[in-house]
Amino acid sequence: MSVDDGTVPALLARSAAVCPEGTALRLGTDALTYGALDELADRAAALLHARGVAPGDRVALMLPNSTQFAVLYYGVLRAGAIVVPLNPLLRAGEVRHCLADAGAALLVAWHRDGEEAAEGARLAGTRYLAVEPASFAELLAGHARVAGAGSRAPGDTAVVLYTSGTTGSPKGAELTHRNIRRNVEEGVRVLGLGPSDVVFGGLPLFHSFGQVMGLNCAVSVGACLTLMARFDPEGALALVARDRVTVFLGVPTMYGLLLRHPDRALHDVSSLRVCLCGGSPLPVAVLTGFESAFGCAVLEGYGLSESSPLACVNRIDRPRFPGTIGVPVDGVEMRVVDRDGKEVPDGEVGELVIRGHNVMKGYWRRPEATAEAVRGGWLHTGDLGTRDASGDFRVVDRLKDVVIRGGFNVYPREVEEVLHLHPCVAEAAVLGVPHPVHGQEVAAAVVLRPGSRVSPAELRAHVRERLAPYKYPRRIWLTDALPKGPTGKVLKRAIVPPEGG
Numbered sequence: 001m002s003v004d005d006g007t008v009p010a011l012l013a014r015s016a017a018v019c020p021e022g023t024a025l026r027l028g029t030d031a032l033t034y035g036a037l038d039e040l041a042d043r044a045a046a047l048l049h050a051r052g053v054a055p056g057d058r059v060a061l062m063l064p065n066s067t068q069f070a071v072l073y074y075g076v077l078r079a080g081a082i083v084v085p086l087n088p089l090l091r092a093g094e095v096r097h098c099l100a101d102a103g104a105a106l107l108v109a110w111h112r113d114g115e116e117a118a119e120g121a122r123l124a125g126t127r128y129l130a131v132e133p134a135s136f137a138e139l140l141a142g143h144a145r146v147a148g149a150g151s152r153a154p155g156d157t158a159v160v161l162y163t164s165g166t167t168g169s170p171k172g173a174e175l176t177h178r179n180i181r182r183n184v185e186e187g188v189r190v191l192g193l194g195p196s197d198v199v200f201g202g203l204p205l206f207h208s209f210g211q212v213m214g215l216n217c218a219v220s221v222g223a224c225l226t227l228m229a230r231f232d233p234e235g236a237l238a239l240v241a242r243d244r245v246t247v248f249l250g251v252p253t254m255y256g257l258l259l260r261h262p263d264r265a266l267h268d269v270s271s272l273r274v275c276l277c278g279g280s281p282l283p284v285a286v287l288t289g290f291e292s293a294f295g296c297a298v299l300e301g302y303g304l305s306e307s308s309p310l311a312c313v314n315r316i317d318r319p320r321f322p323g324t325i326g327v328p329v330d331g332v333e334m335r336v337v338d339r340d341g342k343e344v345p346d347g348e349v350g351e352l353v354i355r356g357h358n359v360m361k362g363y364w365r366r367p368e369a370t371a372e373a374v375r376g377g378w379l380h381t382g383d384l385g386t387r388d389a390s391g392d393f394r395v396v397d398r399l400k401d402v403v404i405r406g407g408f409n410v411y412p413r414e415v416e417e418v419l420h421l422h423p424c425v426a427e428a429a430v431l432g433v434p435h436p437v438h439g440q441e442v443a444a445a446v447v448l449r450p451g452s453r454v455s456p457a458e459l460r461a462h463v464r465e466r467l468a469p470y471k472y473p474r475r476i477w478l479t480d481a482l483p484k485g486p487t488g489k490v491l492k493r494a495i496v497p498p499e500g501g
Contacts, residue, residue, distance in 0.1 A: 006177060009041065015222040025226075026224060027065075040075070044071050044140060049079055057105040059076045059083060061108050061109075062088050062109040070215060080150020080152050085159065085206035095107070095121065096123040097170065101169075109121075175208075179357065183309070184220050191276060196246075198246050199245070200239070205227075233258050254488060260426060275294075277298055278302065278303060280489045284323045302325035308360065312332070315327070321390075328393075329358075333356055341376075349411075355377050360379070382399045396411045396414075403440050405441060407439075424453070427482055428446045442472065444459075445479050460474070
């Protein structure tokens, strides 16, 4: 492989050539230099070839945030194969579906609590390799370094990301080397990343946000990615202070937890210069509160696995309007369209559609699903939004999440923003529940801040004072926690209203 052939693993080769002694990854007290990561990725490619993996094969990685994930990620790509990242928390049936759908040649999984992975591989008839740090290091040491083990082109598929979806079985979004490389370029430009930066690695590496904006962006410029195996606010604050983190990547839940942490002021977070938030809309109250408390800009962005993922984002060097997702990245177009695909005037709500270098190659072996999602080159996101006169976009809600009460559209995010203004509210999720007269009724599940007390009736009154009568939630119930996905995104489909709540 040449120093830069336009593929994803060439990012590592380039940084290893420039700064071999620079720290690429850090996990606790352990660190891995760029030279070591580059060598281990070559050895991993040789190991995979010895295990029968051929160029174009799919190799599933079911690992937590670890140096081993990065070694195998680049090793799979250097072997000319395709990475299929899977959530380590998946159950055997879910693992079986992804492996069978991808036609995976091998599943590489973490040694601890690996029963579900092993059983899923058995059910799918997929070969299985368990990774335990000490024995894995010995295994790699037994394979000679072979550079450029499998040649791939920029237009070839690099990663297949299985999207959770709200209905049906997960589909695999195919991202090419070019998709990821161009998205990395835009991420680096937006964040102003350089080799002196330390990037917070608390987002799951199996997810597109953590993998592209975290791992690949950091590697592309020779920065350090400091990993956190499982996010918790106390540990994150300590990590930021210990490693002098300059760039924080997170989802709204993380920002809320950090902002509300009682010992926040005890940690020195002055090294932070910029934060990027994605995954779901960030409540304006959390954004403004975080910027004030932590003294750094929070850039809210937007994207999905099918868009590699970054599509639209606020910038440090232009006016930012809280509640917006900024403007499309260079080389990407966004529109707001009606049900017929016709662009709507500024200020009107419609579906967000995306066109550009970031749009996926398609869904793995699902031409009909691909044709439904990508029409005339435009990726239909299923998200509702608006564009204002300055060109800034705003996400209103998921198309599927809109509550239709008595013929009126109620956008849950608008109601959630008002709930977040109440000083007792930590988190809120608004959804529609069946109603015999109105078709749907507006309902809300609310998590209170520790030590706070407020009644559902008081919260109803709080919203009713601020929104039109048809918008306030008639049903509100208090809960200890909201169900969340692997990145901390609230899973509204998993919320079950209590009887009579």
